[in-house]
Amino acid sequence: SLEAVRAKGLLVERAWIGGQWCEADSGRRFPVFDPASGERLAEVPDMGGSETQRAIAAAAAAFDSWRRSLPQERAAVLSRWAALMREAQEALAELVMHEQGKPLAQARGEVAHAAAFVEWFAEEGKRIYGEIVPTNRADRRFLVLRQPVGVCAAITPWNFPASMITRKVAPALAVGCTVVVKPAEQTPLTALALARLAERAGMPAGVLNVVTGADPVPIGRALTADARVRKISFTGSTEVGRLLMAQSAATLKRLSLELGGDAPFLVFDDADVEAAVQGAIASKYRNSGQTCVCVNRILVQEGIYDAFVRRYVEEVGKLTVGPGWQPGVTVGPLIDEAALVKVETLVHDALEKGARLLCGGRRLHGLFYAPTVLEGITPEMRIAHEEIFGPVAPLQRFGTEEEGVRLANATDYGLAGYLYARDVGRILRVAEALEVGVVGVNTGSTSNEAAPFGGIKQSGFGREGSKYGVEEYLELKSVCLAGL
Ligand code: ADP
Numbered sequence: 001s002l003e004a005v006r007a008k009g010l011l012v013e014r015a016w017i018g019g020q021w022c023e024a025d026s027g028r029r030f031p032v033f034d035p036a037s038g039e040r041l042a043e044v045p046d047m048g049g050s051e052t053q054r055a056i057a058a059a060a061a062a063f064d065s066w067r068r069s070l071p072q073e074r075a076a077v078l079s080r081w082a083a084l085m086r087e088a089q090e091a092l093a094e095l096v097m098h099e100q101g102k103p104l105a106q107a108r109g110e111v112a113h114a115a116a117f118v119e120w121f122a123e124e125g126k127r128i129y130g131e132i133v134p135t136n137r138a139d140r141r142f143l144v145l146r147q148p149v150g151v152c153a154a155i156t157p158w159n160f161p162a163s164m165i166t167r168k169v170a171p172a173l174a175v176g177c178t179v180v181v182k183p184a185e186q187t188p189l190t191a192l193a194l195a196r197l198a199e200r201a202g203m204p205a206g207v208l209n210v211v212t213g214a215d216p217v218p219i220g221r222a223l224t225a226d227a228r229v230r231k232i233s234f235t236g237s238t239e240v241g242r243l244l245m246a247q248s249a250a251t252l253k254r255l256s257l258e259l260g261g262d263a264p265f266l267v268f269d270d271a272d273v274e275a276a277v278q279g280a281i282a283s284k285y286r287n288s289g290q291t292c293v294c295v296n297r298i299l300v301q302e303g304i305y306d307a308f309v310r311r312y313v314e315e316v317g318k319l320t321v322g323p324g325w326q327p328g329v330t331v332g333p334l335i336d337e338a339a340l341v342k343v344e345t346l347v348h349d350a351l352e353k354g355a356r357l358l359c360g361g362r363r364l365h366g367l368f369y370a371p372t373v374l375e376g377i378t379p380e381m382r383i384a385h386e387e388i389f390g391p392v393a394p395l396q397r398f399g400t401e402e403e404g405v406r407l408a409n410a411t412d413y414g415l416a417g418y419l420y421a422r423d424v425g426r427i428l429r430v431a432e433a434l435e436v437g438v439v440g441v442n443t444g445s446t447s448n449e450a451a452p453f454g455g456i457k458q459s460g461f462g463r464e465g466s467k468y469g470v471e472e473y474l475e476l477k478s479v480c481l482a483g484l
Contacts, residue, residue, distance in 0.1 A: 156168065
């Protein structure tokens with residue numbers, strides 16, 4: 001394994017700080033495993049606070065000239081970076097598949113998606129317009145400038161080891177910020193491969209830095225405590241998001257938090273059953289259910305319930321579980337033992353409280369869990385309101401449209417929501433009523449670089465992708481010209 005990755009020079013076992021490939025101060029390293037095979041893939045530096053401070057210093061030193069470079073120059077570097085990612089798509093996909101576990105086709109898709117963010121923001125960075133505000137005095141004019149926030153930190157999760165990085169880093173760099181990335185400890189190799197491609201694309205030293213560590217706590221502390229870091233963009237659990245927000249209070253950092261989800265998937269009586277089944281399968285089992293926008297609850301209206309469930313269970317039976325490199329595999333392993341135990345616990349709790357198992361419901365081998373369908377879900381069950389992050393679909397039945405919407409919104413989270421219906425009035429009513437940041441109507445996959453992505457409620461705040469994605473990395477400055 002990893003032959004294509006090695007051949008391209010993309011198996012990198014050192015961190016990237018200030019344009020140097022570095023070891024940890026302590027010399028310690030930690031291993032990265034393939035969740036499908038348990039194979040040890042590589043070792044990377046086990047860094048902590050002091051290395052993080054050096055990365056911040058490097059980013060701060062690079063900020064001065066990077067912010068002054070022309071948007072076109074930054075765009076050129078980013079475009080080359082995107083092109084190199086596309087050129088290395090197979091190698092990067094192999095790396096993503098091995099360290100994260102998703103099937104090869106999905107890994108290829110992630111790499112394309114990651115490059116698409118870079119290309120999008122390379123373009124967007126050239127279009128950061130200011131404003132001239134109508135004046136309130138004859139001798140005055142007001143200008144509004146949009147300027148880079150400064151040094152940013154990106155703390156990213158393991159479920160999309162490539163695209164979660166580019167979605168934050170590309171807009172930051174495009175508008176003149178510099179960045180320190182802390183990838184998830186489960187998936188540092190993709191981050192380092194992307195850094196190597198950035199180096200090849202001619203990214204100046206210190207503009208992008210990647211700090212790896214087995215323990216995120218000291219790195220997170222160093223990033224939040226340092227006043228030079230002006231902004232943190234985080235994707236991960238709600239719990240860690242809250243912690244980072246609290247830690248950032250002392251230095252009043254700007255924050256973008258993309259946190260947990262509990263996506264409802266509403267199927268109304270007037271839905272196209274086949275389309276709804278396909279949409280639900282795609283959204284539920286993508287990445288083995290390990291995305292923050294994965295369907296977490298399938299809510300089906302009475303009139304269509306039996307037809308939907310019969311076809312849904314049939315289709316789940318056609319999923320192929322296995323290692324990502326096997327042809328035809330659609331569901332890979334979970335990321336680690338803790339993730340698997342959490343899924344087992346939620347299913348066990350639901351069954352104990354009266355849920356019925358329609359298929360699956362057990363660990364297969366290693367970190368593989370059988371695609372599972374449960375019905376008869378009630379509010380006392382943990383699975384009714386906790387993020388599952390695994391290949392388990394809880395089904396609930398509802399009567400009226402109002403009841404469906406009420407159930408859908410009965411959660412602390414508010415990231416994605418899906419609905420299948422034909423009636424235009426219903427589609428608009430429900431899309432407006434769902435308390436989420438992203439709605440999929442008659443589709444189970446909405447993610448793209450052109451539309452804004454992000455949550456409300458306990459799913460966080462801030463938007464990524466689209467023209468709004470750059471706002472997260474910009475400050476407004478008013479310039480008042482007097483005595484004219
Ligand atoms: P998940 O449950 O998806 O692993 P986490 O929120 O634990 O979600 O992880 C997302 C990212 O946050 C990872 O990069 C992880 O290392 C990092 N992280 C976890 N705890 C902390 C912390 N205390 N400070 C800073 N980063 C953290």
